[in-house]
Amino acid sequence: MTWVGRSSWAVAALLLAASAAQAGGDPVRGQALYESRCIACHSLDANRTGPMHRGVYGRKAGSVARFGYSPAVKASAIVWDATTLDRWLTDPQKLIPGQRMNFRVALPEDRADIIAYLKQTSGK
Amino acid sequence: MSSSPLVVPTGFVTRRRAFLQSAGAATLSAAAVALIAGCESQAQGMGKGTDTMADVNILNTALGLEHEAINAYQLGAESGLLQKPVLDTAVLFQSQHKEHRDALVATIKKLGGTPVAEKSKSDYAKALNAGSLKSQADVLHLAQRLERGAANAYIGVIPSFHDPALAQVSARLAADETMHWTALTSALAEALPQKALAFGA
Numbered sequence: 143m144t145w146v147g148r149s150s151w152a153v154a155a156l157l158l159a160a161s162a163a164q165a166g167g168d169p170v171r172g173q174a175l176y177e178s179r180c181i182a183c184h185s186l187d188a189n190r191t192g193p194m195h196r197g198v199y200g201r202k203a204g205s206v207a208r209f210g211y212s213p214a215v216k217a218s219a220i221v222w223d224a225t226t227l228d229r230w231l232t233d234p235q236k237l238i239p240g241q242r243m244n245f246r247v248a249l250p251e252d253r254a255d256i257i258a259y260l261k262q263t264s265g266k
Numbered sequence: 267m268s269s270s271p272l273v274v275p276t277g278f279v280t281r282r283r284a285f286l287q288s289a290g291a292a293t294l295s296a297a298a299v300a301l302i303a304g305c306e307s308q309a310q311g312m313g314k315g316t317d318t319m320a321d322v323n324i325l326n327t328a329l330g331l332e333h334e335a336i337n338a339y340q341l342g343a344e345s346g347l348l349q350k351p352v353l354d355t356a357v358l359f360q361s362q363h364k365e366h367r368d369a370l371v372a373t374i375k376k377l378g379g380t381p382v383a384e385k386s387k388s389d390y391a392k393a394l395n396a397g398s399l400k401s402q403a404d405v406l407h408l409a410q411r412l413e414r415g416a417a418n419a420y421i422g423v424i425p426s427f428h429d430p431a432l433a434q435v436s437a438r439l440a441a442d443e444t445m446h447w448t449a450l451t452s453a454l455a456e457a458l459p460q461k462a463l464a465f466g467a
Contacts, residue, residue, distance in 0.1 A: 179422065182331055182415030188393040191330035212323070235320065235426060242323045244426040245419060 166224075167251065172259030175252055183245075186263055192243065198222050199257075199264035203238070214240030227257045317428035322379035324423050325370050325432070328439065329382050331416050332367040336360055337390035338412055342405040349402060352453055356409070359446050366439055373432075403454060410450040414465070417443035421466030440465070 176184075176195075183192035193206040200223065204216040218238050220226050229237045231247040247253045339360035342348055348356055371381045391397070399405050420440035427433040444465060451458060 177411070178414060179418045180415070181411055182419035183327070185393065188395075190393045191327060191334060242327055244320075244324045244327060245422040246425055247422070 167254030167256070167258035169255070169258040169262040172255035172257070172262075175247075175256050176259050179245075179247065179252075180256070183243075195260055195263065197264045199227070199261040199266045201264075212240055212242045214238050215242075224254075224257055224261070227260065228253050231256065318377055319379065320426075321428050321432055322374055322377050324426055324436075325374050325377075326379065326382045327423070328420065328436070329367060329370040329374065331419060332363050332370060333382070333384040334390055334394075335363040335412060335416065336367060337384070337387055338394055338409060339363065340387065341391055341394070341396045342399070342409060345396070345399055345405060347399060347402050347405050352402060352406070355449060355453070356405075359409070359413075359449075362442060362446075366442070406450050406454050410447060410454065413443045413447040413450060416440075417447060417465050 180192075180195075183190060184195050186194060186196040188194055189206065189209045193209040193211070200221065203218040203220040203222060203226075204211045215238055220238065222230075226237070228250075230243075231245075231253045233246060234241045234243045247256065339356050342356055343353060343360070374381045394408065399408065417440045420436045420443065424433045424436050427436065448458070
């Protein structure tokens, strides 16, 4: 495959991932994934190892009261939406260097579904 | 710290023995030794580099999980809702989480980090909604959810480690949590997953 061919595939893959984030996932499946993957550190309504998630969609990063964020997340100007959450769940360290979550969700459809659930529980 | 005796093999490396002695070696568990041994490459000459501190952050997140797990089992044991032999199993699993905790604390310190502190038991009780637990099944379901979550968390952070030895340790921790989940699922007389690859991404 030529360099142009490889780069075209790479661009296509990036666009596919971005579109998955924007397309709107399945919040029902997202809830199941949340309760399987995220529940070790997070709850909707309580700060635990991670901050609570109710209302996260549309919220500024690092803004939940009484949670001990890393300085990096606390200082971030990111507002959580489908795109930023997708990038966060893909590679948290790449989005906000110095963060402490480090947990990745590898599959675009899994991320889309989790984000759809978080959006629903945020009343959006 | 774990009270398991440390068995030192013949021909143990002098610098490792010196470190263990200075760290109160008599009380380090085999798990802690294994974790620390996996960090030799990071600890030697790397100081507090970016990659090392990134790994320390992951370990501290794991330590937070272990603190919560230890307290969750404590709350369960103190609830009066668990009957033998389930109570004995819960105490066993708690002891294993304490081993995880001790190993993580030792490793974080060796890498130059500060272990995250345990919260109060009442904080955990509130966060885990312990007041809603009314039966043995409720307690077991809470533990089951936390163990599955922990297994998936340990699997999910593996790609983020810079030190492959720590990534392997994360896999081993995930294996322990999966073992706990399986035993709890059996105690609840629930079915195991029908499809493979039920854990992790």
